[in-house]
Amino acid sequence: MNNKPINILIVDDSDLTRSSLTKLFSDYQCNIITSIDGLDGIQKSLTTKPDIILLDILMPNLDGIKMLQVIKIIDELKKIPVIVISGNSNKTNLFACLEAGADKVITKPIDEDTLIKSIEEFTKRKLSHKTKSNELIVDNTIDELKKIYIKAFPQKEIQINKAIAERDKYAVGNIFHELKGVSASMGFPEVTEISRMIELALNSEKIDWNYIKNQTDEIISLIERKTFSFDGD
Structure with missing residues (x-):
């Protein structure tokens, strides 16, 4: 190869x-x-x-x-x-x-x-690792990805709150669809599950925006706790 x-x-x-x-x-x-x-x-x-x-x-x-x-x-x-x-x-x-x-x-x-x-x-090519041990690469990559996710979240929070305030079903749906997939990859299963529930709520005939806002606040709280955890390392 x-x-x-x-x-x-x-x-x-x-x-x-x-x-x-x-x-x-x-x-x-x-x-x-x-x-x-x-x-x-x-x-x-x-x-x-x-x-x-x-x-x-x-x-x-x-x-x-x-x-x-x-x-x-x-x-x-x-x-x-x-x-x-x-x-x-x-x-x-x-x-x-x-x-x-x-x-x-x-x-x-x-x-x-x-x-x-x-x-x-x-x-038909080989993706070669740079010179580090494989275990160290995996550990460092996972930690760095989580830090990227947490660092980017405040901007995402602004987008979410704006979309909810405007009752923009399409924008809210796209944001949580993205969060559902990315959060699972980053090792945040709770955020993935809440995002999935919000997607389901958006498909209801009558959307309960209070429920969506409460679930969003729960995600924000989860991310804040993760931020504190990383800052304390």
């Missing part, structure tokens, strides 16, 4: 997901390019010619499905393998991704071993 560093393009509108994946790959011999939406992703693909693309589906401007459809008809890009990373595990979503041209769909929470093996499989 070729050991040349792999160029990986991450296309995701979530700064938290981009930061988390970038940190995850920082312990490997690879080059990371990031993009915030499908339109920017196509432009970055054309200018950087990545070896593989990691793609989110729900994004503004141009979503992941449309980006897939576009790059699969551009001669310069159509052979680049694409792995979709999605928080939506239903069969309709998986089929839509594969039909649009995805080589594989990985659902959140992301299993690092599965992701790394998939990248190696599709690029």
Whole structure:
């Protein structure tokens, strides 16, 4: 297997997901390019010619499905393998991704071993660790990812409270859909479960916004306790 560093393009509108994946790959011999939406992703693909693309589906401007459809008809890009990373595990979503041209769909929470093996499989290249012991790499990566998650949360809290105040069902749903997947990957199962319950509440015929606000406050309290725990280390 070729050991040349792999160029990986991450296309995701979530700064938290981009930061988390970038940190995850920082312990490997690879080059990371990031993009915030499908339109920017196509432009970055054309200018950087990545070896593989990691793609989110729900994004503004141009979503992941449309980006897939576009790059699969551009001669310069159509052979680049694409792995979709999605928080939506239903069969309709998986089929839509594969039909649009995805080589594989990985659902959140992301299993690092599965992701790394998939990248190696599709690029036929080896993702080599930088010179550290594997156990130290894993421990440090998990701790750093949690710190990134906690550091980014205050901005997410502002977005959540604004969306709830405006009774913006779509915005609230997108935020908690993202939190549900990312929190599981970061090792915050309580946040994942509350986010799942909020998603269910948003699907009710009559939305109980007081319930959603109370559940949001519970998540904020959980994150604050985690912040105190890390600050005390």
